[in-house]
Amino acid sequence: MLRIIIADDQASVREGLVVLLGGLPDIDVVAAAADGEQALALVAEHQPDAILLDLHMPVLDGIETTRRLKADHAQVAIVVLTTYLDDSSVLDALRAGARSYLTKDADRKDIANALHAAADGLSVLDPRARATLMTAAAPQSSPQSSTLPDGLTQREAEILRLIAQGLTNPEIAARLFLSGHTIKTHINRIFAKTGSADRTAAIGYARRHGVS
Template sequence: MTVRIVVADDQAMVRAGLRMVVESEPGMEVVGEAGDGMEAVAVARRLLPDVVLMDISMPRMDGLAAARQLLGGPNPPKIIMLTTFDTDENLYAALRAGTSGFLLKVSPPEQLVEAIKVVAAGDSLLDPAVTTRVIASFAGRHEPVRPPRLSELTPRELEVLRRLARGLTNAEIAAELFVGEATVKTHVARVLMKLRLRDRAQAVVFAYESGVVRPGVEAG
């Protein structure tokens, strides 16, 4: 099955380079390009790609705003943010937007190809430990806001969410709660569904920003 990709970057040479890398890999196809955020939204909504490679800094609408529009709409693609600078600010912004991760533009071609494969398969590019560290650092700057939908979680689902916020894997959560991994997987799926979140990274953001866990406090 071919992975369909849209490339969004305001530099034509960068788009050409990304296209060359992607289309040298069997099973991947660039189906469209965009030179700014507004065009990226329009192209992705028209072509319905599996993955969008999205530059953070673009004219008219930046990549993060474009990502939010796409991820908030029907049939959202997986989005990999492309950036020149490896900063926690960029990573946190990408996480809050609900993207599958971000990649430096100077990354080697094989890393780009692997990233596309990972997100196309439904996984996140982000290391759980890094994700938790960054979110804890930035979320702690604001007073938590407890959304009403948090009350939809059962006590056990709340325990699972707290452990997700610590960056634990399903196996680690299962060991702490003395249940099977399959049970944990079911709980995680229900947490994401009830809170209307796309993935574990968004669950970590939600846990900190809602006050379920607090920076510097061990989640129990």
């Protein structure tokens, strides 16, 4: 039995989801919230397995609620259910710690599957949200991309640009939706190809070669 909380500021949507999901044999809706502050309080009280969370709510929006949940209740899986598919909404939610991202045209089976998957540590993304994510993670084109120096790949050049902008490894990983280990591996290759002993040297290299 998966214990969940539902948070949505629209009463009709919230109550509909309670009935829709509460009727399933493997889901127990333990509480419902009308805003982010209520959601945080109810999570602290009930300690659910997962929360189904709208993004745009009064008092405390879904993004900030997600951040606080990750900080204070990291064991609770966060599934976003929203009408918004713009780049900012999708990326901000995932960066804040949401595990899955669905739109409100998802059916009951899809929502239930996403909740169970999230509780098991897996991610489920609406296909349109996935497309947004892939676009954001793709290397950005640049005038130098076809003639990169010293055998740098486009991904390595992109990471070198972010290093030159002063981003840390965790910040680069979050920006590109890559693991910290992957970023470290790319940076080691960048250092080897550019003959850089450290980040300062790599930044100097980037500026000399117009990569930054």
